[in-house]
Amino acid sequence: MTTTTGYTADEMMTVAAAHALTSEMACFVGIGLPSTAANLACRTHAPGLWMIYESGTLGTRPGTLPLSIGDGVLAETADTVVSVPEVFNYWLQPGRIDVGFLGAAQIDRYANINTTVIGDYSDPKVRLPGAGGAPEIAASCREVVVVVRQSTRAFVDRVDFVTSMGHGRGAGDRESLGLPGAGPTRVITDLGVLKPDPQTRELTLAQLHPGVTAEDARAATGWDLAVSPDLATTPEPTAEELAVLRSLSGRE
C-alpha cells in the first residue's frame, strides 16, 4: 500500500532500520527485513558496512538480495568464507561484531524475542523455526537492533518463549547473567522506533514515522506503551533511498 506521501509503511521501516547502521560497523545480518535494510545501508550512506551472515560469509556485498542465509551470491562477494563454528566462536563470541540485526515473531516490553513457539512449548499453537544464531547474537553483539512490524500479535506483554534474551525483566538482568553485549538498543517498526528506558530498560516509544500518531503505536502494542517526553519524528525516506530499496526488492 502506497500512502499519499509516496512510500509504504514497510519502506519507511526499512529505511529507518538502514539508518541504524554506519560505514564503520560490523553487522551480523539476519535474513528478511534486516537483510534488506543492511543491504540498503551498504548502497547508500554506509558503503563500508561489514556484513556477516551466519553461513560464514564475512564482509559480503551481494549484488542482489539473498533469498536465504547461505545463497551462493553471499559466498562469491565475501572477503572470506569461514565454517559455522568459526563464525560463532571466533567472530561473534569474542565481541568482534558491533551490531546484531534481528527480526522477531514476538517481542515483549523488555525486548525479549521469541522465534520458537506460539503457545505452550510442549503443545504449541504454532511451531516457529526456532533459535538459529539469534540467542548468541543477542548475547554477544555490542548492541542489537530489532526490525519487526508492530501489531498486538507481535508486541506482547510477555513472550511465550524467550528464544533470545533482551533485557530480561528489567535493569540489571543482563549484567547479572554475564551477557557481554548491551542487548537491544532499538526496535524499529513500521510505525516508529522504540528504545529501552535508560533506568528501567522498558521499551519506550522514542520516535514516530511521519503520519503516525502515538495512539496508533499504542493501539498496536500489547502492553501499556510508555511514550518518551522527547518524542521525535523520523525523517522521510529520500528519493534515492526509495529508488535503491525498490531496485533491491524488485529483484528478490
Added chain:
Amino acid sequence: MIVPLDEGVRELVGDGDTVALEGFTHLIPVAAGHEIIRQQRRDLTLVRMTPDIVYDQLIGAGCAARLVFSWGGNPGVGSLHRFRDAIQHGWPRPLEIEEHSHAGMANRYVAGASGLPFAVLRGYAGTDLVGQTETIKTVECPFTGERLAAVPALNPDVAIVHAQRADRSGNVQLWGITGIQKEAVLAAKRSLVTVEEVVDELEPVPGQVVLPSRVLSAVAVAPGGSRPSYAHGYYARDNSAYQDWDAVSRERETFARWLEDEVGAPAQLPGKAG
C-alpha cells in the same frame, strides 16, 4: 570406497540410527535423503543445524522419531509444514525434539570431532532453551570462575554430506560455504559423501576443504545430488523449488502424492496418525 548410492545407504544407515545430513543451504545431500525415504528407514534420530525441505520430506515420510536441531524452516520462504504437522498433530507419527541454537549445535559437533565429551560456549543465558533440554548445562571456568554453557558432544552413527568431487580413492574436495560438514563427518562413527563427479586426479583448488578418504566410509556419485540446493561451481540454487515446496507440503494429500511421484516411495495414508 566408491559405491552406488543405494548400496551406500543400505550398508551405512540402519533403523534407529542417529543420522546427520548436513549442509548449510549449500550442498545439501538431498539425493541421499530421498534414498533413505525409499529404503523406508524408521525410528531415526535426525540431526541437523538447519533442517529444511529434505528433512520435512523425511519427517513427513515417517522416517524420524527424533530431531536434534537449531533452526527448522524453509529458508527464505517460511515454515516447514510436515515438521509442524508432526510436532503439532503427531502426523504421521509423533516427533520428539531436542532444540539448540546454532552456536550450541556447532560446538556440539566440534566436541564430537575433537573426541571430547562436551564443549563450552558463552551462550544460552537467560533463554528458555535451557529449561527444555537436558543437553544444556552450566559449568564454572576453573580459571576465572565465569559461568559458561556446556553442551555434550554430538557423535552421530552416520554423517552424510554432499560435495563437489572426489578422486578414485575417495578423497573429497568441497568448497564454498562449508557450514558444519567437516565437523559432522569427523564426529560421526560412519560417513557417506555423495559427490557431483569422480575424477582421476583432483586439481588443487585454493580454499578447498578436503576430506581425506581415510576418514570416510563410502563415496557415492550423485550428479545434481543437492538439488534444489546448490553446488558451488556446478549449479545454482533453485529458489522457486523452495517456494513451490510450501504449497506441496501444506496438505498431507498433496505431500503423499509428491512422495510417490517424485521420490518413488509409498506414503502413509493421510489422516492416519501414529
